[in-house]
Amino acid sequence: MFMIRWLLGRIILLLNFIFTPKKRQRSTEEQQKIDDITQHFTLFEYKACPFCVKVRRAARRQGLNLKTLEAKQPEHKQTLLNEGGKVKVPCLRIEEANEVRWMYESSTIVEYLNSRCA
Numbered sequence: 001m002f003m004i005r006w007l008l009g010r011i012i013l014l015l016n017f018i019f020t021p022k023k024r025q026r027s028t029e030e031q032q033k034i035d036d037i038t039q040h041f042t043l044f045e046y047k048a049c050p051f052c053v054k055v056r057r058a059a060r061r062q063g064l065n066l067k068t069l070e071a072k073q074p075e076h077k078q079t080l081l082n083e084g085g086k087v088k089v090p091c092l093r094i095e096e097a098n099e100v101r102w103m104y105e106s107s108t109i110v111e112y113l114n115s116r117c118a
Contacts, residue, residue, distance in 0.1 A: 009048025016053050024063035031063065034117050038064050040095035043109075044071045044080055051106040052090045058110040062117050 026034065043059075043066045045052035059066050069076045071089045080087045084102035092103040092112070103109050 012048050012050055012053055016057065021057055021061045023060055026063060034063065035065055037117060038066055041066050042093040043068045044076060044084075044091040044093065045069070045089050046071055049089055054106045055090045055092075055109050055113075059113060062113060064113060064117055 041064075043052075043055060045056070045068055047070065056066075056068070069079075071077055071080055071087065071091070077087055080089075080091060083100070084091055084093070084104075086104075088104050090104070090106050090109055092109045094101045094103060094112075103112060
C-alpha cells in the first residue's frame with residue numbers, strides 16, 4: 001500500500017508541475033493589498049496530497065503568496081493537533097483581529113480564498 005501511495009503521490013506532483021496554472025496578474029498596489037491580507041495565512045499540507053494540491057493550485061491562480069508548512073514534520077503536526085484540534089490537511093490557519101481560525105476541507109479553503117482575495 002505504501003508503494004502505491006508513494007507512486008500516486010509522485011504522479012500527482014509531476015502532473016501538477018506540468019500543468020501549473022498561470023498566476024493572476026495584478027498591479028503592484030493590488031498585489032500588495034492581497035499580500036497584506038495573506039501574510040497571516042498559513043497552509044498546513046502534505047506535498048503530494050491531492051486536496052492540498054487543489055488548494056495550492058487555487059492559490060496560484062489567484063496569485064496568492066501563502067506560507068506553507070509540511071504537516072509531516074513533527075513540530076507542525078503537533079501544532080495542528082494542539083492548536084487546530086486535529087491532524088488533518090489541508091488546513092488553513094487564519095490570524096485576523098487577534099483571533100485564530102483553523103479551516104479544514106479543500107473546497108471550503110478554496111471558497112474562502114476566492115471570496116477574500118478576489
